[in-house]
Amino acid sequence: MSTSRFIAIKVLTQVLQQNGSLSTQLSKQVKHLDEGQGLIKELCFGVCRFYPQLNTIALSLLQKPFEEKDTDLYANLLMGLYQLDHMSTPDHAVLHEAVELCRELDKEWATKLTNAVLRRYLREKEDILANLVSQPSMTYNMPKWLVKRFQKYWPEHLDSIIEATNAHPPMCIRVNSAQVSRETYQHQLLEKGIVSHETSISESGLYLDTPIAVHLLPEFAAGASSVQDESAQLAAEILQPAPGEKVLDACAAPGGKTGHLLELAPECVLTAVELEAWRLARIEENLDRLGLSAELHCADAGALETWWDGQPFDKVILDAPCSATGVIRRNPDIKINRKPADIEELVAIQKQLLAKIWQTVKPGGYLLYGTCSLMQEENEQQIAGFLECHQDAEMRPLNHLNATLALAGNLTERPYGTQLFPTIHGHDGFYYCLLQKRA
Ligand SMILES: C[S@@+](CC[C@H](N)C(=O)[O-])C[C@H]1O[C@@H](n2cnc3c(N)ncnc32)[C@H](O)[C@@H]1O
Known part of the structure; x- marks a missing residue:
């Protein structure tokens, strides 16, 4: 039992110390473990999903926060609180495991403290929560700065964004x-x-x-289906690749949209570019499974001279690196690690990528800009700025999809582009803008 919890602490410690994302850390730690995987994931995802609340509670219970070198003990405490509040593990088992884990971590000195803090929470839970109730982290289970941004940009959608973002995503x-x-x-x-x-x-x-699990899906290994959110599926449907067209997927890993483009038009000539070698390998795996192929480049898509032969593309997807604020429910560690300064950095990267990739589009050709972000500066403001400096670019409607989306009531057509909000049993948050280069 405690092995799974011990691994969960290792993963969470790395996430809390900002040494990589939850999915990266999980794939490192649970690669060869079949048993207990479910529990490890439940604990790691659960602690991240409820981090704003658990962190507020934990800090209120501690006289002083743990030092950086004892982040593992803090992860253990958060995990204990998570189990007490959100799992069916009996209270006494949670306390026993938490104390044993201090020993496994070679920190016997923390056993009493951990035990005392969790016991006090059990004893005084009602009062403790009543004292914290007015804190935004408790109300929204979201970092304060994110709530402020959502409120600023989408005041009418705030409640539904928060609710969908805190829910378990559908498969x-x-x-x-x-x-x-x-x-x-x-x-x-x-x-x-x-x-x-x-x-x-x-x-x-x-x-x-x-x-x-994906291996239970019919003919999954033979490529009959892939896991991909509905909002991400729209990219290839909007772009509608045709046989013989030259198509570029500029930020392609893990290849969800690359595969979809080729499924819709196996005879298009597709180039996929990805910065990270280990992520490029994921595109290869996915295309192999689907029995499809593309020209793959491991490169900075903006450094055109390193991968582009100068032949323009008919259609381009720029699924830009972004804050992923539309998919927090799938990547709940964003609640821990994303900072306001990241958004500024990402906006600068997106701006540069957009300007460069635009050069590869044929006159008359299309570029679909997309992000899984809800931040206006990454989306509509990015496009507004781009259009101001690129007189050869025109916005185009997203063909039939706008009407369908509008009917479903979960899209907002913006002055620049189309914003989808996450919905509880439905799609993730996403943004699209289709641009055409004047002939
Ligand atoms: C939002 S993800 C793309 C998801 C992908 N389109 C899909 O549907 O599976 C963005 C990707 O862009 C990659 N990336 C970031 N900066 C890049 C750059 N300058 N050039 C190429 N790829 C980049 C990231 O490593 C990441 O894999």
Whole structure:
């Protein structure tokens, strides 16, 4: 039992010390462990998802915060509080494990402290929570600066954004239309007892009523389906690649949109560029599984001279690196690690990438700019600035999707581009703007 908890502490310690994302740390630590994976993930995701509340509670219980070198003890304490409040583990077992973990961490001196803090929480929980109730971290379970930004940009959507962002995300798959129709695949799922329903906007998506391991999906290894949120599925549907067209996926890993573009048009000539070598390998794996291929470059997409042969592209996706504030529910460590200064840095990177990648678009060709962000400076303000300096660029409507999205009531058409908000049982937050280069 405690092995899983010990690994969870290791992962959480790295996340709390800002040494990488939760998914990266998890994949490092749980690569060879089958047993206990579920518990490790539940503990790590749970602590991150509830971090703003757990952190406020923990700090109120400690006379002074743990030192940096004892972040592992803090992770242990947060994990204890998480289990007491959100899991069915009996209280006495939680306390016993937390104390044992101090010993496993070779910090016997912390056993009494950890035990006392958790016991006090159990004893005085009602009073403790009543004292903290007015703190925004408790009300929203979100860092204060993020709440402020959401409030500033989307006052009418604030409550629903917060609610969807704090919820468990649904599992959404994309059916590979080159292999099987969505209807047939839905039947194949049902034959295995997997209940699903169709996505309302994407033409290829299915939401599973209960998330399952991918190897249980029919013909997954043969490429019949892929895990991809509905909002991300829209990119290829908006761009509509055609046979023979030269297409660029500029920030491509792990290759979700690369694969989808090729499923829709296996005969298009696709180039995918990705900065990180280890992430490029994920594109290769995904394309291998789908039985599709593209020209892959490990490069800074903005350094055109390092990968581009000068032949312009008919269609381009720039799925830019972003704050991921539309997908916090899938990456809850964002609540811990994302800082306001990151947004400024990302805006500068996006601006530079957009200006450079625009040079690769053919006159008359299209560039779809997208982010999984809810921040206006990364989205509509970015595009407004771009259009001001690029007289050869024109905005285009997102074909049929705008009407469908508007009907579903979860899109806002902005002066520049289209913003999707996360919805509880539906898609993630995303932003798209389709640009055409004047012929
Ligand atoms: C939002 S993710 C892309 C997701 C991907 N399009 C998909 O659908 O699976 C952004 C990706 O851009 C990569 N990236 C960041 N800066 C880059 C750059 N300058 N050139 C190329 N790729 C970059 C990141 O490593 C990351 O894999």
